[in-house]
Structure formats: C-alpha cells, structure tokens
Amino acid sequence: MLQLDTVVQANEAGVRRPDDGLRQDIGALQRGLLLLELMQQAARPLTLTELSDMAGLHTSTIHRLLQTLLQTEHVFRDTGKRYYAGPKAYMPLSMDHPFNLLRRDAYDTLRTLRDRFDVTCALNLFIGAERLVLDLANAGDSLSPYYQTHLKSPLHAAASGKLLLLNFPPKLRAEMLGPSPYPRFTSRTITDPEALRLELECTVERGYAVAWNENFEGISAVAGPIVPNGARALGAITLAGPSRYFAPEILPEMGMATRRAADLLAFGSQGTRAVLRMMAF
Numbered sequence: 001m002l003q004l005d006t007v008v009q010a011n012e013a014g015v016r017r018p019d020d021g022l023r024q025d026i027g028a029l030q031r032g033l034l035l036l037e038l039m040q041q042a043a044r045p046l047t048l049t050e051l052s053d054m055a056g057l058h059t060s061t062i063h064r065l066l067q068t069l070l071q072t073e074h075v076f077r078d079t080g081k082r083y084y085a086g087p088k089a090y091m092p093l094s095m096d097h098p099f100n101l102l103r104r105d106a107y108d109t110l111r112t113l114r115d116r117f118d119v120t121c122a123l124n125l126f127i128g129a130e131r132l133v134l135d136l137a138n139a140g141d142s143l144s145p146y147y148q149t150h151l152k153s154p155l156h157a158a159a160s161g162k163l164l165l166l167n168f169p170p171k172l173r174a175e176m177l178g179p180s181p182y183p184r185f186t187s188r189t190i191t192d193p194e195a196l197r198l199e200l201e202c203t204v205e206r207g208y209a210v211a212w213n214e215n216f217e218g219i220s221a222v223a224g225p226i227v228p229n230g231a232r233a234l235g236a237i238t239l240a241g242p243s244r245y246f247a248p249e250i251l252p253e254m255g256m257a258t259r260r261a262a263d264l265l266a267f268g269s270q271g272t273r274a275v276l277r278m279m280a281f
Helices: 020-041 048-055 059-071 098-117 159-165 170-177 193-206 251-268 270-278
Strands: 075-077 083-085 120-127 130-137 209-212 219-226 235-242
Touching: 020 048, 020 059, 020 075, 020 083, 048 059, 059 075, 098 120, 098 130, 098 235, 098 251, 098 270, 120 159, 130 159, 130 235, 159 170, 159 193, 159 209, 159 219, 159 235, 170 193, 209 251, 219 251, 235 251, 251 270
Parallel strands: none
Antiparallel strands: 075 083, 120 130, 120 235, 209 219, 219 235
16 A cells, blocks of 8 residues: 655645645655555445544645546546546556566466466566566465465565576675675575575576475565576566475476476567567667
8 A cells, every 4th residue: 555655744834845845746646656556456436434533634735636536547537426436547567568468478488387287376576676576377275365466475475586697797786685694584584695605606506496385475476587588687587385395306307397498488579579679678
C-alpha cells in the first residue's frame, strides 16, 4: 500500500516557494495512486465516503482526484455513484507490448517445467536492480503467496536475486546488499560477503543459481538466467517450491532444465528481442 508522506505541507510562514507547485503535483500523484490501489484491492465498487475514510483524505480532495482519474479512464463510476478501477488500471500494457509478447512466448515453457518437476515455475524480468514477475505457472503446492508482481525477496537469499547480482560489478553489488553480515532468515542463509562471492562464482560455473532453504525454511528454488547477448541476464526462469522436491540428486537436473529453457527464450523468442529493443539492452 502506498503511504502518503509530508511532501505537500503548507508553508507555516505563508510564503509560496518556487517548488511549491511541484510539491503539490507530487502529492496529488501519490494520492491518486493510493486511490487506484484501494480500488484495485477492493472486492466491490467504493463510494466517495468509503474512499475518503480508507485514504484518510477529505471528500473534496477525493472528489477532485476522482475527476482526473475518470477523465483518463483509469476509474469508472456506476449508476450507484460508486467508483471502481477500469481496464487501464488493471492492464495498462497493450497486448502487443514487449512484456506481453515475452509472456506468451514463455507460456508453454513455464507449464512444461512445472509439470515435469511438480513445482511452481516463474518468468522473472530484471529491470535495473529490481525483479518483475512477468508470469507464473503454479503447481499443486502453490507458491502464489510468495510472489507479488514486484519480487522483493532478499537478493543474497534468492535464486533470482543471485542472478541479478551477477549483472553488476562487485562495488555495486556491495551497495545493493548493504552492510554485512547480511540479514539471516534461516540457518542456511549466506550472511558473509566472502561466502556469497564464492557462491556467485559457483553460480557462474554451473550456469544456474540455487537457494536451498535460504529465505524460508522448507522452501527452495533454482533459476536459469536469460542471457541474450552473452553479457548480462535479462531475467530468469525460476523453479520454486517445497524443499522436498529439491533433493540433492535432482537439483542439477532442475538447474540445467531452467538454463536450457532460458537459453531457448534468449535466442529463439521474438518477445525477448522486443524487450531488448525496448530496454536498449
């Protein structure tokens, strides 16, 4: 949930500073995004009063923001004067957007891997230093609660996080990870910088990343990097599920399967090429 901050506050002296207009615009944007989130998460249309109570804002402010959102068709109003998020708010990307092209190209691959290993298979895209879950094929032991569109699992304790770290030089990796020892989540979490460096070297040598009980006890993952230009990963194909499916004798098979699938996407997918062009990769 978005949190409103104090970026828009009245100047106690009553003097309008040059950046006041910009601050007000930023505040309005934050509030508008907050309203969109409230409506996206609601199970039904919401009245003006309900939105006001939920957002903690005066009804006049809510009404003004809604008028803008109605004009842009991010929000619609029903005959009962209740408001709900529109198609543009839920699915802002066009059907031929590069991300959607890549999702369609990966659809069968994700489900084939899921059925083969009986664990959840995800397509992750790396956007700068962040990870986007572009698609997900859930297994019987569903991991949906562990996946949001914006994947925020700790980099040092996640298979996709380790692959993302390899996109950056050591100095930037250190900045992304923060001070050591790194946070510990289980007895298997790597908290020492040197141990993590060695783990990343092993990841490069074997061609896929492993996180065995490192973020959650009883949950493990392997991930193969999508490397279309031979330099850095565009994203990853990840298998994740209960650790009982990730026995040591099958881990290499799972890892190489994700790597082969990632290679097919890297070099045989029109969606991958479209994403590369869009991101100037």
